[in-house]
Amino acid sequence: MDGAGADVSKLREHNSLSIVRAMRGQPPATVTELAGRTGLSRPGTDVVVRGLVTDGWVKVVEPDGSTVGRPARRYRFNADAGHVLGVDVGAHKILVLLADLEGEVVRSHRVPVEPEADPAVRLAAVDTAITECLDAAGMRHDRIWAVTVGVTGPVDATGRTTLFTPLPGWASVSPADHLSTRFSCPILVENDCKLGAVAERWKGVAQDADDIVYVLAGMRIGAGLILDGTLRRGYGGAAGEIGALKAVRWLSAPSHLDNCPGMPPEVHPDDRAAWVFDQVRAGDREARAALRRYVKDLAIGAAALVLALDPQVVVLGGGWSRSADLIVDPLAHELDRLCLRVPEIRASTLGADSVALGALRVALDQVDSVLFTDGMPAPLTSGA
Amino acid sequence: MDGAGADVSKLREHNSLSIVRAMRGQPPATVTELAGRTGLSRPGTDVVVRGLVTDGWVKVVEPDGSTVGRPARRYRFNADAGHVLGVDVGAHKILVLLADLEGEVVRSHRVPVEPEADPAVRLAAVDTAITECLDAAGMRHDRIWAVTVGVTGPVDATGRTTLFTPLPGWASVSPADHLSTRFSCPILVENDCKLGAVAERWKGVAQDADDIVYVLAGMRIGAGLILDGTLRRGYGGAAGEIGALKAVRWLSAPSHLDNCPGMPPEVHPDDRAAWVFDQVRAGDREARAALRRYVKDLAIGAAALVLALDPQVVVLGGGWSRSADLIVDPLAHELDRLCLRVPEIRASTLGADSVALGALRVALDQVDSVLFTDGMPAPLTSGA
Numbered sequence: 205m206d207g208a209g210a211d212v213s214k215l216r217e218h219n220s221l222s223i224v225r226a227m228r229g230q231p232p233a234t235v236t237e238l239a240g241r242t243g244l245s246r247p248g249t250d251v252v253v254r255g256l257v258t259d260g261w262v263k264v265v266e267p268d269g270s271t272v273g274r275p276a277r278r279y280r281f282n283a284d285a286g287h288v289l290g291v292d293v294g295a296h297k298i299l300v301l302l303a304d305l306e307g308e309v310v311r312s313h314r315v316p317v318e319p320e321a322d323p324a325v326r327l328a329a330v331d332t333a334i335t336e337c338l339d340a341a342g343m344r345h346d347r348i349w350a351v352t353v354g355v356t357g358p359v360d361a362t363g364r365t366t367l368f369t370p371l372p373g374w375a376s377v378s379p380a381d382h383l384s385t386r387f388s389c390p391i392l393v394e395n396d397c398k399l400g401a402v403a404e405r406w407k408g409v410a411q412d413a414d415d416i417v418y419v420l421a422g423m424r425i426g427a428g429l430i431l432d433g434t435l436r437r438g439y440g441g442a443a444g445e446i447g448a449l450k451a452v453r454w455l456s457a458p459s460h461l462d463n464c465p466g467m468p469p470e471v472h473p474d475d476r477a478a479w480v481f482d483q484v485r486a487g488d489r490e491a492r493a494a495l496r497r498y499v500k501d502l503a504i505g506a507a508a509l510v511l512a513l514d515p516q517v518v519v520l521g522g523g524w525s526r527s528a529d530l531i532v533d534p535l536a537h538e539l540d541r542l543c544l545r546v547p548e549i550r551a552s553t554l555g556a557d558s559v560a561l562g563a564l565r566v567a568l569d570q571v572d573s574v575l576f577t578d579g580m581p582a583p584l585t586s587g588a
Numbered sequence: 589m590d591g592a593g594a595d596v597s598k599l600r601e602h603n604s605l606s607i608v609r610a611m612r613g614q615p616p617a618t619v620t621e622l623a624g625r626t627g628l629s630r631p632g633t634d635v636v637v638r639g640l641v642t643d644g645w646v647k648v649v650e651p652d653g654s655t656v657g658r659p660a661r662r663y664r665f666n667a668d669a670g671h672v673l674g675v676d677v678g679a680h681k682i683l684v685l686l687a688d689l690e691g692e693v694v695r696s697h698r699v700p701v702e703p704e705a706d707p708a709v710r711l712a713a714v715d716t717a718i719t720e721c722l723d724a725a726g727m728r729h730d731r732i733w734a735v736t737v738g739v740t741g742p743v744d745a746t747g748r749t750t751l752f753t754p755l756p757g758w759a760s761v762s763p764a765d766h767l768s769t770r771f772s773c774p775i776l777v778e779n780d781c782k783l784g785a786v787a788e789r790w791k792g793v794a795q796d797a798d799d800i801v802y803v804l805a806g807m808r809i810g811a812g813l814i815l816d817g818t819l820r821r822g823y824g825g826a827a828g829e830i831g832a833l834k835a836v837r838w839l840s841a842p843s844h845l846d847n848c849p850g851m852p853p854e855v856h857p858d859d860r861a862a863w864v865f866d867q868v869r870a871g872d873r874e875a876r877a878a879l880r881r882y883v884k885d886l887a888i889g890a891a892a893l894v895l896a897l898d899p900q901v902v903v904l905g906g907g908w909s910r911s912a913d914l915i916v917d918p919l920a921h922e923l924d925r926l927c928l929r930v931p932e933i934r935a936s937t938l939g940a941d942s943v944a945l946g947a948l949r950v951a952l953d954q955v956d957s958v959l960f961t962d963g964m965p966a967p968l969t970s971g972a
Binding site: 358367368415427429431432434436437438439440441442443444445446447448449451452453504507508509511512513514515516542543544545547 | 742751752799811813815816818820821822823824825826827828829830831832833835836837888891892893895896897898899900926927928929931
């Protein structure tokens with residue numbers, strides 16, 4: 205292609221993307237409205253929209269006849285043209301979310317797994333969860349345009365392989381390679397804290413913020429960083445792993461809850477935090493002191509991130525969101541003591557779905573990055 | 589201006605910028621060469637270059653007659669069209685660098701100041717240093733297009749006022765307001781560690797890196813962060829201030845040198861580190877142990893930043909660059925022990941100029957951000 209041809213093709217791609225972006229998540233719009241939203245000329249918009257309809261990216265919405273006269277034709281993005289999967293590989297569960305190209309979740313499926321499960325068992329559970337989810341939605345594997353898998357521990361720079369993880373045997377596993385025998389679309393692997401951060405900016409409590417420190421607070425503590433609206437992966441994929449540094453106390457923080465005085469021996473390790481929270485709510489002083497020690501340690505690492513990055517918002521995520529009221533205030537108090545400028549602290553409301561939601565967003569970004577390029581055939585030409 | 593007019597004006601601005609960028613720091617070039625570098629058409633490039641010559645942005649370089657036939661006319665960016673100032677307000681000195689629009693330093697001037705000087709005395713020294721520098725270069729204040737002032741301590745989000753600083757009384761001073769009575773151009777204030785980081789990426793040891801953790805190691809330890817090639821200021825201007833957290837040990841690290849066994853009482857506090865380095869080179873075991881303790885503490889905060897951000901490069905800056913050989917290896921050893929992935933560690937070679945150099949770069953970026961916009965008249969229309 206010569207220079208001018210490449211420029212025209214680039215411009216068409218650019219205008220198509222602008223119009224699709226102006227349509228997504230919006231009610232059906234007329235060409236005039238779309239021209240207004242994109243800043244393109246009305247005739248130019250009309251040409252691009254017709255092309256998008258021909259290719260299957262855009263659907264015509266017929267007027268419902270309730271208005272007098274001949275109403276203008278309206279258009280909407282064909283969100284069903286493709287779908288993406290977000291998969292959360294947790295210690296206790298595999299959660300699969302299936303979404304359309306507007307990020308609307310059309311199916312959710314959860315399969316329990318033992319924390320002690322070896323990699324083969326865990327990967328089999330991933331396969332089961334995905335297959336059951338797609339079957340329930342009546343969808344074939346080859347209709348999926350991108351898959352993102354959330355895992356514990358950092359993921360290498362290629363976004364395929366987990367580097368370190370508390371899941372038994374999991375560090376030697378490549379979930380992307382495993383799934384690539386079932387899918388021909390791009391498969392990305394990402395750290396769960398990073399995905400939690402992405403989810404909060406997409407559908408959570410930090411939609412208004414560009415600079416976010418996300419702290420996953422639980423019996424394991426981790427962080428995900430969003431700066432200038434972009435997830436920080438780091439040069440080798442290991443950004444956010446400040447918790448590995450003993451001095452910031454995230455490794456030792458959970459022991460304060462584990463060793464809370466009065467803990468009955470029959471309480472399962474996974475339920476110890478809940479037991480402490482219950483005791484705190486019941487007014488127990490020793491439980492309150494244990495929780496205070498946990499928050500003090502949590503605050504050291506959080507303060508290190510706040511002082512290093514000076515974010516707009518700190519989001520407190522993780523499985524304890526129902527007990528956030530017991531953590532946010534003392535955490536704010538500690539940060540106030542430790543930091544030069546204290547950002548707003550907000551508790552996540554996405555609950556247990558956050559990692560899988562973040563995975564969906566990363567999969568949608570992957571689709572967006574190739575939309576209208578040579579690598580991505582239009583829905584009608586690809587038979588979708 | 590209507591939409592189409594705005595588009596044309598935007599395009600002209602864009603093409604002018606592309607051509608100026610293709611000229612800067614390069615030998616004089618023909619229109620054909622500039623078209624090749626920018627990807628614009630030859631006739632289009634010719635029109636834009638002629639306009640830039642008319643406006644005074646570009647100079648014609650007449651052929652020297654040494655070639656046979658009629659050689660093509662060559663053009664160069666008129667770097668003398670304007671100048672910028674970078675000012676380092678240190679504890680012991682005011683350093684002023686004057687540079688042209690290509691960042692070439694045309695004058696450097698240093699004025700000593702007492703660490704105990706009050707703000708009025710320090711600001712008077714700033715005025716003296718600037719005036720003497722401009723006088724020596726035969727330049728008026730109104731020929732300066734941007735000034736950046738480097739200071740210790742974080743600077744607020746507007747980039748004008750220092751928030752906290754070890755310089756006596758300095759926190760209540762606005763260097764930008766002070767200088768605005770002398771200059772009508774933009775005046776920016778920035779933290780010295782941030783400027784050190786900028787300098788390393790511009791002219792120092794990290795020119796190839798986009799993700800940089802810069803650690804200023806001295807009797808005061810600080811950090812500047814560059815991610816995706818952009819200086820991180822933080823939401824409130826206070827990014828990089830991880831040293832304020834006691835747990836990462838940067839506050840206590842210098843005491844190991846201060847209290848090095850055998851330190852003669854007559855050694856001035858400013859010279860204690862040099863004394864320790866000398867003793868280490870002379871083979872003194874206690875001095876070596878003191879330095880090792882310093883590096884161990886330095887490494888805790890550095891590891892926190894490396895684990896949080898996973899940068900490509902850590903640059904060790906500050907006044908001790910001549911002794912970097914004594915610090916880099918033990919620091920690398922400590923980081924290896926503390927981090928999941930250890931980035932390359934490089935010692936700065938910019939020495940005492942780094943803060944003022946970074947200030948120049950920030951001033952040049954300020955000029956670039958308004959080049960060819962309505963706010964920036966062309967050199968010949970403004971009488972330059």
